[in-house]
Amino acid sequence: MSDVAKDKSQKREKRTGKVSSEGSHGVKGNTRTKDSISTVSCLTELGHHDENIRMTVTMENTYQMGPHKRFPVPAVTDILKDVLVSYLQEEKYEVEWSQKMTKTICEVIRARVKDLMIPRYKTVVLVHIGQLNGQSMQMSSRCLWDASNDTFASYSFKNSSLFGVATVYAVYYE
Amino acid sequence: MEEFHNGNEGSFNQEEVDNSIKECIESVVGGDDYSQSLVNKWTAGIVERCLTQLVKQGKPYKYIVTCAVMQKTGAGLHTANSCYWDTTMDGSCTVRWENRTMYCVVSVFAVAIA
Numbered sequence: 001m002s003d004v005a006k007d008k009s010q011k012r013e014k015r016t017g018k019v020s021s022e023g024s025h026g027v028k029g030n031t032r033t034k035d036s037i038s039t040v041s042c043l044t045e046l047g048h049h050d051e052n053i054r055m056t057v058t059m060e061n062t063y064q065m066g067p068h069k070r071f072p073v074p075a076v077t078d079i080l081k082d083v084l085v086s087y088l089q090e091e092k093y094e095v096e097w098s099q100k101m102t103k104t105i106c107e108v109i110r111a112r113v114k115d116l117m118i119p120r121y122k123t124v125v126l127v128h129i130g131q132l133n134g135q136s137m138q139m140s141s142r143c144l145w146d147a148s149n150d151t152f153a154s155y156s157f158k159n160s161s162l163f164g165v166a167t168v169y170a171v172y173y174e
Numbered sequence: 175m176e177e178f179h180n181g182n183e184g185s186f187n188q189e190e191v192d193n194s195i196k197e198c199i200e201s202v203v204g205g206d207d208y209s210q211s212l213v214n215k216w217t218a219g220i221v222e223r224c225l226t227q228l229v230k231q232g233k234p235y236k237y238i239v240t241c242a243v244m245q246k247t248g249a250g251l252h253t254a255n256s257c258y259w260d261t262t263m264d265g266s267c268t269v270r271w272e273n274r275t276m277y278c279v280v281s282v283f284a285v286a287i288a
Binding site for chain 2: 098103110127129130131135136140145146171174
């Protein structure tokens with residue numbers, strides 16, 4: 001029971017940065033060795049683990065401090081530029097076409113970023129296509145994340161009748 | 175780790191987030207008309223409020239909040255998003271709001287920490 005409380009407080013600290021997650025891994029390591037000492041408690045806890053494994057996947061400790069390979073922002077910006085220009089260069093804004101094109105471009109970008117095979121990064125791709133009608137528009141975003149590991153890439157494109165904006169956010173999975 | 179992920183805290187509550195975003199938008203741009211000089215302040219304000227509301231929930235998530243405010247001139251806008259993540263733990267929520275002179279689209283993406 002006290003281990004549960006300790007785990008919970010460790011997990012709350014985890015949100016604020018990498019350092020505390022290291023601490024929580026340490027605690028987990030300790031509970032593991034404790035389990036190996038007293039077999040009786042190990043058995044009962046494993047019972048609970050089996051029920052909960054259906055809901056959440058248990059991961060082994062990796063003791064990894066940070067990402068081995070960082071997210072390549074310039075490469076991804078090039079991908080965004082490439083995709084937007086090739087799909088939108090000579091096109092004119094039309095309602096149904098734009099609807100389909102937004103979804104298509106989104107999926108194409110996600111597939112190409114996945115192909116870069118950057119391990120342990122989750123990605124969110126956002127695409128906006130709009131008509132140019134003399135209107136004014138403002139887009140902004142703010143993120144609560146670990147600034148040393150997580151990042152984003154963005155590109156905007158414009159032609160005579162439409163504009164397109166693509167953004168990729170990359171979040172490191174600890 | 176398993177004990178921490180009980181049903182209440184382990185997943186993304188879309189409805190609750192939806193409501194809190196609507197409240198944030200209303201409180202910042204509620205009865206105003208589109209204004210080029212103020213729009214920068216509005217988007218920053220909406221995004222900041224949403225983020226602080228989300229953090230108050232105290233869940234183990236990283237958040238990405240985006241806001242787009244557009245003047246109503248009859249022009250069309252399409253938005254799409256595609257995410258590569260863990261579908262059991264992560265989630266997103268998009269809210270569209272409008273008044274007489276402008277549209278506002280706010281998206282929240284929540285990515286679980288371990």
